[in-house]
Amino acid sequence: MEFKDKMDNLKSLKEDQLRSNVLIPLLSRMGFKAPMLYHGPNERGKDIIAFDYDKLGKKTYIAVVAKTGDLNGSSSDEKSLNNVSIQVRQCIYEPYYNVFSMDEVKMDQVWVVTNGRIVPGAENSIKGFLEDSKLSRFLRFISVEALVQLIDEHYPSYWDIAKETPEFVKGQRDRLVKFSKGLLESLGASERGIRDIETQLLNSEFIPFHSLVSNYKLTKVSAYSIELDKISDKYNHLFFTETVEDFRDIHFSFRKILAKHLLRMEEELKNYAELLKLYDPHEFQEGLRSQLKESYYISEQISDIFHGFDEYSTNLKEIDLFLNDLNKLGKLDWALTLFDSIEKSSNKIQKYLNTAQKQDFNFYWKITEVEGKEIAEFNYENEENSSFGVKMERQMPSYGRSANKEINGKSVIAESSFELYKYIDSTLLTGK
Incomplete structure (x- = not known):
């Protein structure tokens, strides 16, 4: 592949592709340890974090600011340069919280990498944004030309997979x-x-x-960890009512939002604790004034938490009423078995969708006895002897600018579970 073709290849990449497909594998092959995406709302300027050991065995950290397109020194590109400058400043001044060693570390180098050109003047503009001119020694700028050379030297399999070494694949x-x-x-x-x-x-x-067979759910997947959350057995079922859609999702989503808000609040409270270490009245005053300007976020978070709690409580009350009514009739275990049997049919439905050459479906369910228990059995499109059913189109309508989505086993299960709720409500609960 010619040099120009390689540059064109890199220039065609979006920012997320540049980070994941090029920079992280490149850093790994250059000898850096644990390169990982740090991109997100709390990145503090750092798109990628990695470290290496110096000759004395001390860890040295680098942060990568990844950008697409040219970095110009002209006034017309001032906004773009300001954004890069802000990220660089955050990389240098704001520490990185290492979740593995549970401590804060500062960056030893910051690399600004782009899949475009770095026009003369752009480097000086970014360096000039730093309060301390000496900090510019921490900066490295890598243009598309330099990036091609680094890939040629350390990551040639990016251009040709056949050049990947067996040791690396192993x-x-x-x-x-x-x-x-x-x-x-x-x-x-x-x-x-x-x-x-x-x-x-x-x-x-x-x-x-x-398949999902436990009361655990993946609630967070990141470069650092995979986190599981849990719900008690009583509520680990695909409940649907007139106003509540799958209470498990409501439960896990609210807990995830709560954890995120509490983490941000913890960071702000830590900043206030640092202010108490300032003994000079003017330093304390200025530090507190600066912090108070940003602390509106805490009040917003508390408001969001209260609002989310109200919605959570309303949905939980609705589910409890449904379960209590079934329990009074001695039908709680019967109903839960029906809901569970529908959810376990997801793969069977997906296989049917993959083979059926049609656009409109009528999915039917038959309540039948298996091993002494009544279950809801997927009856395909056979209406005879069926207890309830749901009509769906292959292309699910969406709203706004989003394109229509194709139905799958999961969406059919959701609609069918709601139809089961209506079946139970009409046959057992209405007029109780």
């Missing part, structure tokens, strides 16, 4: 296996079960089947 495989085994272990899988799945994945083209 290392990737080993890390994926180790991660998968750890995840399965945290979910309660036995040592024998983990070993069987590992053997299947490494030696067979068939991927083991998986």
Whole structure:
């Protein structure tokens, strides 16, 4: 591939592609340890974080500010340069919280990387934004031309996958296996079960089947961790009522938002604690004034939490009324078994959707007895002897500018669960 073709390849990338497909693998192959995306609302200027060891064995950290397009020194590009300058300043002045070592570390270098040109004057404009001119020694600027050279030297398999070394591929495989085994272990899988799945994945083209069978749910996936949240057994069912859609999602979503707000509030409270270390009255006054200007976020968060709590409580009350009514009639376990049997049919429905060559569907469910328990059995499109059903189109209508979405097993399960609620309400609860 010619040099110009390589530059064109990089210039065509979006910012997220530049970060994930180029810079992180490149840093890894350059010898940096644990390069990871730090991009997000709390990044404090840092798109990517990585570290290396100096000759004395001390960790040295770098932050990467990744941009697409040219960096110009002209006044017409002042807004773009200001954004980069702000990110660079944040990288240098605001520490990075290392979730692995549970401490704060400062950056030793900041790389500004773009898949475009860096026009003369742009570097000086960014350096001039720093309060201390000596800090410019921490900066490195990498244009598309320099980026091509780095890839040629350290990551040639980006241009040609055949150039990837067997050792590197083996290392990737080993890390994926180790991660998968750890995840399965945290979910309660036995040592024998983990070993069987590992053997299947490494030696067979068939991927083991998986489904949601516990009261755990993935609530956060990031470069740092995968977090699971939990809901009590009583509410671990796909409940639908007239006003509540899948209470589990409501439960997990509110808890996720609450945790995010509390983390931000904790950061602000830490800033106030630092102010108490300022003994000079004027320094204390200015520091407090500056902090108070940004502390409106705490009041906004508290307001959001109260609003979310009201909605959460209303939905929980609706679900409790439904469950209590069923319990009084001695039909609670019966109804929960029906809801669970519908949810377990997701894969069967998806297979049917994949093979059916049609646009309009009438999905029917038949309540039948299996091993002494009544379940809701997916009856495909056979209306005869069915208890309830749902009519759906392959293309689900959407609102605004979003394109229509195609139905899948999960969406059919959701609609069917609501129809089951209406069936239970009409046959058992109405007129009670």
